[in-house]
Amino acid sequence: MSSTTNHSKEIPAQYNPSDVEDKWYKYWMDHKYFHSTPDDREPFTVVIPPPNVTGVLHMGHMLNNTIQDVLVRKARMQGFNTCWVPGTDHASIATEAKVVQKLRAEGITKGDLSRDEFLEHAWEWTHKHGGIILEQLKKLGASCDWDRTTFTMDEKYSESVIDTFIDLYNKGKIYRGARMVNWDPSALTALSDEEVIHKEVNSKLYHVRYKIAGTVDEFVTIATTRPETILGDTAVCIHPDDERYTHLHGKTAIVPLVNREVSIILDDYVDIEFGTGCLKVTPAHDENDYNLGQKHNLETINMMNADGTISAEGELYVGLDRFEVRKQIAKDLEEAGNLVKIEDYTNKVGYSERTDAVIEPRLSLQWWVSMKELSEPALENVMNDTIRFHPPKFKNTYRHWMENVRDWCISRQLWWGHRIPAYFYGEGENDFVVAKTLDQAVEIAKEKSGNASLTAADLKQEDDVLDTWFSSWLWPISVFDGFYDKKEVDYYYPTNDLVTAPEIMFFWVARMIIAGYEYRGEMPFKNVYYTGIVRDKQGRKMSKSLGNSPDPLDLISQFGADGVRMGMLFATPAGNDLPFDVKLCEQGSKFSNKIWNAFRFLTMNMEDGVEYKPTTQIDADNLVDRWMLSRLHETIKEVEEDFKNYKLNDALKKVYSLIWDDFCDWYIELAKPDTYGDKFDADKMNVALGFFEQLMKLLHPFMPFISEEIWQHISTRTSEEALVVSEWPVYDASFVNKADVKLFDTLQNTVSALRNIRAEMGVSPKTELEVLIKPSSAELLAAVNKNNWILNKLQSLESLTIDTNLEKPKASSSAIVGGLEIFVPLADLIDVDKEKERLGKEIQRVEGFLKQVNGKLSNEKFVSGAPDSVVQNERNKKRDGEANLEKLKQQLQEFE
């Protein structure tokens, strides 16, 4: 395909992305451009936030992975040994829930199956749906090293998870203990604090009176939102200083319905102001109550089963669901005369992140990671910017969490995941050992129990698996097999950029940092880029359940991957939500088409049989070439700066504008041959192609497919080369000529002024105008004279007179641009009223401007207080403004 000499081939006016995107992805893959192995170059490493293995691509993934790909592709072009590791997460609870659901649809309940049978189903499900999402990422253009695809339940990876558990246990950082946990009665497992979502709900506050023991009609009234827990009450609590209840000190109360006599305890935990100032205590079903129970030695009545139904210990309503009981017990309390009133009440209730079930505080024996010490380096190194957050505002959130970090509940009563390597040899709470294999466990158990005759048959492994995040916190290390083979991890670690959503800052980011310092003694990544949330037009988060998310693959087939990437990036500063609108993708695909047509146009202007070769050797005598080169390098510099600050959308907008506004609207327009039917001369074409090539390089990280397609057409290259691995443009200050940019800017404004006059006067662009220009200096005269062809080319002119001693023509339309006074005599065409209106508007504008300037200058304190340069600048503004005003007024007088 290299610089074909037959250019007459028909190129369609519409760019069709699907024609080229699959082709180039395959090409990149076939040439192994995404594959990385350690070498002498500096590495640039990114690890993907592993999506759920059975998940499907949603808009959040699109945004997240587009950003990663932009960063990775740019680094690759800059010559880094770039390695973007893809993979998937086993997503313990989410995947297990899906498998359970699927089995239920087949009439099988989880309880009917053995652990091994269930896992067989789970693996089958995983193999069937697993990795679909990775295939979808390829459509987006993600340049991952697919040879490194990792799954958190791969054999080696799993080994590292288990070894980490054992290591932390041996260090005393993991312990087993009975605590109040967040219980998900639907998934039947404990959850970490982070997996609980607190939602504000409208509920009821039930006021219930408990009879004082030994009295006939003395009562104490408590307030509760969960009346069903009355069944588990083992005390009533009041504040010791509450004078309303002094007479109850030392008394006991009767719990309604169950008629249990419980003591009235005193504790300053009670808020006298809240409700009735009197609290019922249910130690087994509320964390605060549990603490009170510990303190006051209260009995615990576990009145609820794991699935949220009432247990035998509850005595009443046994087997009924908690919410059923809530309704029923209110009625029964009322009948019994114990219900005082029900108030509407708003409070926060915890829900399971995965199953949306209402969380039940539940006393149970779980495994915990002791977090305080582990998290210290992780806190410090984010606060001191060793690890940089983008945007930095998230440091606050991070600090707040880290400073108040609580121990991490890592055991889950599930089967899908890494099974905890603990083995029990007895019934006691501490009759267990932690070991990598059963054999090792036997040995340790013999020692710990003092029973030398223990055998493998006496040991029973813990049923629980580990929290998914207990495996993914090792991701930046374990994807390089970093626990067992240092070769790769020493090269690739620490990784460079992590791109993820702020919602998993605690689940994942913080914990990876913790694990990084614990196991590598170093940060896992240098930068964390937090993306926003993709929302619909109404501001709602896009989600499957709301059905408000477009299918990413549909979008790609409609607008092309390039168009969709553009659409996502255009409106996304780091950390800000993205209000998604397909119009943005449409804008992206229109941009593709614009670029395509620039290419098409150049191709149409190639002579058959001529070999063209893009060059960066511009025509030094041509202002337009020098201007375009300056603009290119100015933009390279700005884009570099934006990348440094992770302002990808700003970088993209600058590249967009450079291509569309500067290159297409001005450069190509001015490069067009003078005469219809003529082709470009070869030198001019080669310079244009040279610019185009540089532009495609700048564009490539954002729109990899169309840029590669065009590059392959225009560049001279060997068959092994590709844009994806070409050299990123380097800023060169010597190519930026400020004077050229300014002069060209003045000429652009001159053209705009003439267009404005035509538009306002209703003069067709084709009408040939007589134009007179009066430059304010001899230098400007020379410069404009030399480049008058630019005006001639962009405007249909009958004559062009440039003279510093110009006589102002009568009855002309006029404008002032930079140091140029422009006159267009339009004797018969001119509409005097319109011209007066035009001038009047301009005079008004300049007068308003001068008023402000004069206001400053007439302020004695400004003149004496402000720096000289600022005052001088205002004086210049005044001088120029007044001169312009004078000219405008004269021009207006012509018509009076």
Place this chain on the structure above:
RNA sequence: GGGCGAUUAGCUCAGUUGGUUUAGAGCACCUCGUUUACACCGAGGGGGUCGGGGGUUCGAGUCCCUCAUCGCCCACCA
């Protein structure tokens, strides 16, 4: 209840340490236009007292206080 962050054109956002043209961009809107790529285009235009109030300063969209609205995170008030 605590903390953080926002509030600039109809919409989405830029606006670096307060002082280069009486605030910029894209989209949307209005007018004109098929001129040698592109109507998925070109040209021109309208539109903002920078959330309200107060303060610091010669000077504030930019700094401080306060109020209002919105968003996010955290928290064991039943």
